[in-house]
Amino acid sequence: MNTGPPVWPLDASGTLTPPSLANCDRNDRLDGVCCKDLKEEDDRTLIDPDVIRDVVIGLSDGLTVPFALAAGLSSLGTSRLVVVGGIAELIAGAISMGIGGFLASSAERDHYHFMRRHISARVRRSCVGEMEREVCAVLVPVGVDEQTCQAVTKCLRDVEFDPEVDANSPSSDEEAQLLRWKNQFGLTPFLLKFGEGMEEISKRRVYISALTIGLGYLVGGIIPLIPYFFVPQAHVALAYSCIVTGIVLLIFGAVKARVTGAGQGVGGYIWGAVSTLLVGGTAAAAAYALVAWLEDS
Helix, strand or coil: CCCCCCCCCCCCCCCCCCCHHCCCCCCHHHCCCCHHHCCCCCHHHHHHHHHHHHHHHHHHHHHHHHHHHHHHHHHEEEEHHHHHHHHHHHHHHHHHHHHHHHHHHHHHHHHHHHHHHHHHHHHHHHHHHHHHHHHHHHHHHHCCCCCHHHHHHHHHHHHCCCCCCCCCCCCCCHHHHHHHHHCCCCHHHHHHHHCCCCCCCCHHHHHHHHHHHHHHHHHHHHHHHHHHCCCEEEHHHHHHCCCCCCCCHHHHHHHHHHHHCCCCCCCHHHHHEEEEEEHHHHHHHHHHHHHHHHHCC
C-alpha cells in the first residue's frame, strides 16, 4: 500500500489545482522514478564548505610551517633541539590559528549584523520604485523579466511591512519570535543574501571555526616532528620526516580534492596531491636553505 503523498502529472487539468510541490513527470517516465530520486554517477555527499575551509587552513599550515621549521633547525644539530623548538612553535601556532579563526568569524558575523541593520533602514525609507530597481538588479541577470521582478518586490515588501508583525504591545516571547521571523523573510533578507551575498554566521559556528582551525594545525603539525622523537641525529630524522610528511601531503591533497569536489577524475586527485606536496616541499626547502646559509655565514 502506497502511503506517500499524491503525485500529479505536469499537464494535470481538472477542477482541482495540484500544489506545485506535488507536480512530477515520473508518471510519464519509463522507469517511474522521480527526478529528485535519480542519482548521478558521482553521488558523493560534499561536506560543509565552511568546515572544509577551516580544516584545510589548519592542516595546510600545520603540515607546512612546523615541517619547514623542523627542516631549518635540522641543520643546527641534534633532534632534541628540533623537538623542543617544534613543540613550542606547534602549541603557539595552534593557539594563534584558533584565535585568528575566532576573530575572523566574529568580524564576519559583526559585519553581517551591521549590513542587516543598514539594509533594513534603507528598505524602510525607500520608495517602491527604488526597491523594484534593486530586486531587478538581482533577478534580471539570471533571466527574470521585469514584470515578475515587480511581483516579487511587492510580495517581499508585504512580508517586510506585515501589519501583524508590527502589532502594538506584543509580549516578550511573541516579540522575540516575530523578530526572528522578520530576520528570515522579507525584502531585507532577500537583498542581504542575493544582493550582497551574505548569510548569517551563528555564534556556535564562530567557536567551531576556531576549534577546527586550531586542532587542524595541531594534528597536522605533529606529523613532521614524529621522526625526531625516535632518531637522535637531526639530519637522519629529517630524511624520515620528509618521507612521512610527503606521503601525508599527497594523501591530504587528494582527500581535499575529493571532499571539495575539485577533483574531476583521477587527474584532478593527482593534481591536488602534487600541488599540495609542492607547496609544503617548497616551504621546507626554503627554510632549510636559509638556516644553512645563516649558519655558514
